[in-house]
Amino acid sequence: MAPRKEKESARFQLANELGGLELLDAKYTNQNFSRHSHEGYTIGVIEKGAQRFYRTGGNHIAPQDSIILVNADEVHNGQTATEGGWEYKAMYPLPEQFSQMMEGLNVAQSTPYFPEPVVYDPEMAQQLRLVFDTLAQSDNRLLRETLVYGTLVKLASRHSKTRTDWTPETKSQRQLVLVKEFLDDFPQADVSLEDLSKLAGLSPYYLARSFQKEFGLPPHAYQIQARLRVAKTLLRKGMKISDVAQECGFHDQSHLHRHFKRALGVTPKQFVTGA
Known part of the structure; x- marks a missing residue:
């Protein structure tokens, strides 16, 4: 058995x-x-x-x-x-x-x-x-x-130890920070890699590779994390899960549910109810 x-x-x-x-x-x-x-x-x-x-x-x-x-x-x-x-x-x-x-x-x-x-x-x-x-x-x-x-x-x-905060030193690092800040400020935006590469003045391939090297995630995965952070805030304010999914740029409620569970270990409903 x-x-x-x-x-x-x-x-x-x-x-x-x-x-x-x-x-x-x-x-x-x-x-x-x-x-x-x-x-x-x-x-x-x-x-x-x-x-x-x-x-x-x-x-x-x-x-x-x-x-x-x-x-x-x-x-x-x-x-x-x-x-x-x-x-x-x-x-x-x-x-x-x-x-x-x-x-x-x-x-x-x-x-x-x-x-x-x-x-x-x-x-x-x-x-x-x-x-x-x-x-x-x-x-x-x-x-x-x-x-x-x-x-x-x-x-x-x-x-804990003392660590000097990372600051962008090269021009390309500063351009990558621009992309990161855009994704932080507008996580729900429907943008393409080409859109982000134009913002940074970098080729799409170089941007994708360098962004992951600097920040640990490729741009699309970083965008998901930024969307989840907004989703947590909206859920705490009492917004319906389906409305949160739409507001944060997810395809639908199941799309939000899947990424929420994989990143946080709980579903949006469990996050709200504490159950």
């Missing part, structure tokens, strides 16, 4: 008093995350199994009790590294939330950079579990805020 597959589940929540901090509690067996990025950091603890994921130009495996760290806007993906899948809890603090937490502290930078995709720190992992359990069970705002702020500052002090 074939082994029974565990049912997948994913619960997405927002901690509104913490600046809308996004939280995910998930159990996956077949989920295969596409390459994507988040506005915020990904900070997760593997509860069972192991996850294989791409980050920082290479593939990594995070086993049980390890901590996953992905920097804001960093391209990554994810899938199971074991037959039984993996379970994890994660949060996605924004860079500006880190800045507010670390303001006034004697640190070199207000927003951290985590160089290691996977860290083994049992004390920190247990502290993160305490945070996730408290956010799930307690409505004491002072306790929730104190635990989250203290834990994230401690995590940054133990595992």
Whole structure:
């Protein structure tokens, strides 16, 4: 008899008093995350199994009790590294939330950079579990805020490094930034590679190849991520899923559903309801 597959589940929540901090509690067996990025950091603890994921130009495996760290806007993906899948809890603090937490502290930078995709720190992992359990069970705002702020500052002090922000130096890099900014500002626009190449003053082939090299995704995939970010904002405001799909430039609701699930691990409906 074939082994029974565990049912997948994913619960997405927002901690509104913490600046809308996004939280995910998930159990996956077949989920295969596409390459994507988040506005915020990904900070997760593997509860069972192991996850294989791409980050920082290479593939990594995070086993049980390890901590996953992905920097804001960093391209990554994810899938199971074991037959039984993996379970994890994660949060996605924004860079500006880190800045507010670390303001006034004697640190070199207000927003951290985590160089290691996977860290083994049992004390920190247990502290993160305490945070996730408290956010799930307690409505004491002072306790929730104190635990989250203290834990994230401690995590940054133990595992982050100073990194100089990337700035475009060559003319072609500046032209690529123009394309990126256009896709960020007008994600719903129906543009072709030829349109973008004219904007940048670069050949279509050079643009596609160079854009992926600089930003981790080809232009069309980056546009999908930009559309998903707008979709999240509109869904939080209560807009109907079908209307969000149309507003953000997706072909239809199923097109939005497919990309949303592959990038975020939950469906648009789960994102809205927290179920």
